[in-house]
Amino acid sequence: MQTGSRRGIRAYFDFKRWDFWSWVTFGVYLFMLAFIVYPLFSLLINSFFNDKGDLSLQNYANFLKLKYYYTALWNSFKVSALSTVFAILVGVPLAYVMTRYNVKCKALIQILVIMSLLSPPFIGAYSWILMLGNNGFLTRFMHDIGIPFTSVYGWKGIVFVFTLQFYPHIFLYVSGALRTIDTSLEEAAESLGRNAFQRLMTVTLPLIFPTLSAGALMVFMASFADFGTPMLLGQGFKVLPILAYEQFISEMGGNPAMASTLSVILILCSTSILFLQRYFVSRKNYTMTGMRTPKVQELRTLPKVLLTAGALLVACVSMIPQATVVVTSFIKTKGPVFHPGFSLNSYKEILFRVPKAIVNTYSFSLISIVIMVVMGMLVAYVLVRRKSKLTAALDALLMIPYVMPGTVLGISMIIAFNKPPVILTGTWVILVIAYVVRKLPYTIRSSTAILHQLDRSVEEASISLGVPPMKTFFKTTGRLMAPGVLSGAILSWITTINELSSTIVLYYGATATISVTIYSEVFTANYGTGAALASILSISTLVSLLIANKLSKKGLQL
Known part of the structure; x- marks a missing residue:
């Protein structure tokens, strides 16, 4: 029996016998291990180090002992x-x-x-x-x-x-x-x-x-x-996500180890x-x-x-x-004070001061959605058509982002990729990866729902005519999945352009997005420009929703 199992393992790792879908499964596992498992493991390990860099349970002891910390957990549960x-x-x-x-x-x-x-x-x-x-x-x-x-x-x-x-x-x-x-x-x-x-x-x-x-x-x-x-x-x-953020990014130097502890508790x-x-x-x-x-x-x-x-x-x-931000975006303002009369000054100001944030929002989100759609369709096919213990484990792994607050994801990625061999902090790449990791499960779910409704006979007929399985997927199955997948992807797009919690941790000046800029404008009492930026997001959401409704055969009757 042991000899037989060894042969099975050797056969599995015989790369020459792998088909296209085996490589897809391997690639997705590699992605998940690199950008979910490894950052979470780094976060967990970091939570066991004290201020001096020694292994210790001091952070967890402080959480249980100090009212400042455990009150934040109670506040989170209360609200x-x-x-x-x-x-x-x-x-x-x-x-x-x-x-x-x-x-x-x-x-x-x-x-x-x-x-x-x-x-x-x-x-x-x-x-x-x-x-x-x-x-x-x-x-x-x-x-x-x-x-x-x-x-x-x-x-x-x-x-x-x-x-x-x-x-x-x-x-x-x-x-x-x-x-x-x-x-x-x-x-x-x-x-x-x-x-x-x-x-x-x-x-x-x-x-x-x-x-x-x-x-x-x-x-x-x-x-x-x-x-x-x-x-x-x-x-x-204070609630726990805010406390974790403040512990990680503090004017006094921060406490990444305590931020990691709070993130693990979250x-x-x-x-x-x-x-x-x-x-x-x-x-x-x-x-x-x-x-x-x-x-x-x-x-x-x-x-x-x-x-x-x-x-x-x-x-x-x-x-x-939504109505409030649209209306107030056209009212004359001077800092936090609104004046009688309508004006386009708030829109002129954001186009002059923060055009980069608008470009960043749509470009980062577009790149993320393209990756999500391609990965979502491929992973959905593996989960539905190539069922095994390996794909079941992959499906479970894909559930992790459901329970990961955006702040925690951002902190874990900075801890994992802020040192050699891979340094991603301070780049737009880490934002795109974070968006893909957070929203990919939703695209996969919409793709699997569509794939469950498609009859295998269509693929089998194509393969029986001599078309390779990979080509069959892209020319036949993928096209049949496209309308449902795209309508689901547009909903992921909406949540991506509005993403704040992970972005606020991962961005730096040149990679700021609309949501981060709104947050900054509100805190500096620039309500007019904040309303103008919020209106852009609200209009984008409405247009995207109408497009999703158009693509979906069932419309909005959810």
């Missing part, structure tokens, strides 16, 4: 948990109304909700500063009419912004589940005398728990990992939450036949108008940040 609860309270009723009743303007509401999700959280934070900050126009208005209101700053403001930003995750997940639920179970509950609210709480919500928990996990992870919103609104309220917490969600889902069986999907209930005029108004109100409130 993330509260944001998740409020997102559920907003997203579930909205999804129920949209899927079960014949409310008006469904397409418009859906577009507004998706637009609010795809806009970066820090733009929402910036917009609410303009409205509800210490000198915001809504703050001044409330003071003038005698309503006591301080400002949007602090942990309550962070929860408020996170809720409006991330409830679409709940809405989209729950909407899909409610459309496919088996209504016979609800009818059985009704026949037993349960009213509508009791049916919802005892039958409907428990049945969609796996989907609801997946959406809640997305909200929690996004809130837990976000850097921009707490940084803009916190005003002394990953451990994110991973624990992920496994906890999977554990609760796996405890029960949620299988349904799905033979009797729910019908849309016709409402009388008054309830229909009220529910439509309520759904539109939620969608419009979540779109206020």
Whole structure:
């Protein structure tokens, strides 16, 4: 048996017998090991060194002992948990109304909700500063009419912004589940005398728990990992990503070892939450036949108008940040002060002062998306058509970026590539690699979804006619995958051009992007130019979303 296994290993490493897909698998493994496993390993090792460079558990001891550190972890859990609860309270009723009743303007509401999700959280934070900050126009208005209101700053403001930003995750997940639920179970509950609210709480919500928990996990992870919103609104309220960033990049020289420790703790917490969600889902069986999907209930005029108004109100409130930055970008400003009248001066100023940031954003993102599309299609084919223990391990490896906050990724890459033999810090290459690593899993998921729907017989027919497998993929399979892959890639493009948390760690002056520049403009109270740059991102997001909708055969009906 041992001799046979040795022969198997030797045969596997006989490169002459490898085909194109074997080399693809090898190349992807090499990429993942170089830019995910190695940086994480460097981060972990670095966390065990103290200030003197000696191996020690002092950093972890300090985290557990010093209130300054462990309070940041508690703050992260507090704002993330509260944001998740409020997102559920907003997203579930909205999804129920949209899927079960014949409310008006469904397409418009859906577009507004998706637009609010795809806009970066820090733009929402910036917009609410303009409205509800210490000198915001809504703050001044409330003071003038005698309503006591301080400002949007602090942990309550962070929860408020996170809720409006991330409830679409709940809405989209729950909407899909409610459309496919088996209504016979609800009818059985009704026949037993349960009213509508009791049916919802005892039958409907428990049945969609796996989907609801997946959406809640997305909200929690996004809130837990976000850097921009707490940084803009916190005003002394520290969460773990901010603390890790400040420990790493400090005017007093920084403490990379402690930053590494905080980053490791961030990953451990994110991973624990992920496994906890999977554990609760796996405890029960949620299988349904799905033979009797729910019908849309016709409402009388008054309830229909009220529910439509309520759904539109939620969608419009979540779109206020985008509308605010667009409008204020055309108002005359002088530093932090807005003056009456409209002007294009803010746009003229950014074209004069920071044109490089605009060019960088789109060029870096374009290079990243090209790499993601090619890699995503190739990796998807390996995962779907060449299933083995090796590809299963690769699929698990690709899950790591899901639980890696952008700040942690940036810190790990600097630690790994700030010394020979490979020095990437200070170059645009490290930004592109970071974008690819963070967004590649999403492109792969959209590619595998399309590939699962394609019949193998098309490829087999091509190969039987003498076309090599590699050529068959690029001439046949790849072309069939292209529409779905491109629509998914455009959504990755949107998140890439808006990326802040990893960019803020990895950039230097010449490689600054729009998101980093907005962050700098807000902190220096240049609100007009910040609004102009944010408007460019918002318009880019809208155009990209419309293109994705055009490419997707299913449109926006997620």
